Amino acid sequence: MDIRINKEFVLNTAKQLLEFNSPSGFCFEIMELIQSWTKSLGYQFETTNKGCGVITIPGKSNDQVVGLSAHVDTLGAMVRSVTAKGTLKFTVIGGPIVPTLDGEYCQIRTRDGKIYSGTFLSTSPSIHVFEDSKTKKRDPENMEVRIDECVKNKEDVINLGIGPGDFIFFDPKTTITESGFIKSRFIDDKASVACLLGLLELFKRENIVPTYTTKLFISTYEEVGHGSSYIPSDITELISVDMGCIGDDLSCTEYDVSICAKDSGGPYDYNMTTDLVNLAKQNDLNYAVDIYPMYGSDTVAALRGGQDIRGALIGPGVHASHGMERTHYQAMENTMKLLYLYVTK
Incomplete structure (x- = not known):
């Protein structure tokens, strides 16, 4: 053949x-x-x-x-809401294994085409601060997206043009190895x-x-x-x-x-x-x-x-x-x- x-x-x-x-x-x-x-x-x-x-x-x-x-x-996510402290709550698209998103980089795309970078994190993201940082459930209710912009509150985020319904893109981390493996989301x-x-x-x-x-x-x-x-x-x-x-x-x-x-x-x-x-x-x-x-x-x-x-x-x-x-x-x-x-x- x-x-x-x-x-x-x-x-x-x-x-x-x-x-x-x-x-x-x-x-x-x-x-x-x-x-x-x-x-x-x-x-x-x-x-x-x-x-x-x-x-x-x-x-x-x-x-x-x-x-x-x-x-x-x-798979993907959308902005569900903006919190008072200036982070994003999200809703998933499809069925990603949500705990694998903890610590992953992402991009937020606004309706007018602006792109901002961010990170998916637990709401207890630091071991030096939160007693439940290791044990808190990793799900949309207990996670959020930290935006890489100078935002201190909800109004700052809204002023960037970010709001509910905006898409959140996961970093696929695509790698093709010399041995023939394709690793990626x-x-x-x-x-x-x-x-x-x-x-x-x-x-x-x-x-x-x-x-x-x-x-x-x-x-x-x-x-x-x-x-x-x-x-x-x-x-x-x-x-x-x-x-x-x-x-x-x-x-x-x-x-x-x-x-x-x-x-x-x-x-x-x-x-x-x-x-x-x-x-x-x-x-x-x-x-x-x-x-x-x-x-x-x-x-x-x-x-x-x-x-x-x-x-x-x-x-x-x-x-x-x-x-x-x-x-x-x-x-x-x-x-x-x-x-x-x-x-x-």
């Missing part, structure tokens, strides 16, 4: 995506970037009313339309978006035409549950490309493509899942088949939105999801190879 994936392109794309702020509800800027990349490769790009992207790869046949979905939106699911764009680059470079017309769907509200509740009506089957889980009784690792047989939405399409397993097995890919009971995907959102489709879920294995995540390039490569094999079979 000679599938010549451009590793440098994939990793560079992943790094740019990971370092670009795009929490759910604030994806219009990153979609403009993805649109420019897509058009430079010569493919059609459309935007839905709620800001999702659709990239069309013409196939040898239009008898079916295969959808591959990945979400570019991430939001590998879920920007690694998968990079996989789809890597597949697009491969098809362009090698003049590859998929068996059936294929549409890449880049969703923008997956972390809050309705990312692919709408998909183009001509899609007949949808593979969500999203992170594989690691831990407990699961067999997936950071080097594998995960094939999920069932998650919180129930079993995925049996025949599609079987095809994916057989393709991985026959082509000696590193893969794992697992059950993810505390998980939901864009395919589930599409099915719950009433779409008449078959659905499946695969993706690179990711450690420490919704915290400080990590995967390896091998997992991304195995994912891209399995997608390639599926759409050209």
Whole structure:
């Protein structure tokens, strides 16, 4: 099997995506970037009313339309209120592991586009002052954002233009090691978006035409549950490309493509899942088949939105999801190879 994936392109794309702020509800800027990349490769790009992207790869046949979905939106936070002492209370977007935010740097973006830096902290942030500094629960009620400006009260903060509803971006701390590990927040699911764009680059470079017309769907509200509740009506089957889980009784690792047989939405399409397993097995890919009971995907959102489709879920294995995540390039490569094999079979 000679599938010549451009590793440098994939990793560079992943790094740019990971370092670009795009929490759910604030994806219009990153979609403009993805649109420019897509058009430079010569493919059609459309935007839905709620800001999702659709990239069309013409196939040898239009008898079916295969959808591959990945979400570019991430976890994040918003300003909930300004305190009397000039700090920010926050509300989370999606489900980050909130204790991992303690001590993390962030940016606050105002409605008029100003950016201020800050830090997530416990409300008992100093061991020399607070007896409960080690034991206080790290949750939004007991945490706040300290702003890096000369503010002494609520009025000072309001005068900066900061107020409820402003987005707070987490510092992703993206690092790619020489040994091939990608360490960052939001590998879920920007690694998968990079996989789809890597597949697009491969098809362009090698003049590859998929068996059936294929549409890449880049969703923008997956972390809050309705990312692919709408998909183009001509899609007949949808593979969500999203992170594989690691831990407990699961067999997936950071080097594998995960094939999920069932998650919180129930079993995925049996025949599609079987095809994916057989393709991985026959082509000696590193893969794992697992059950993810505390998980939901864009395919589930599409099915719950009433779409008449078959659905499946695969993706690179990711450690420490919704915290400080990590995967390896091998997992991304195995994912891209399995997608390639599926759409050209």
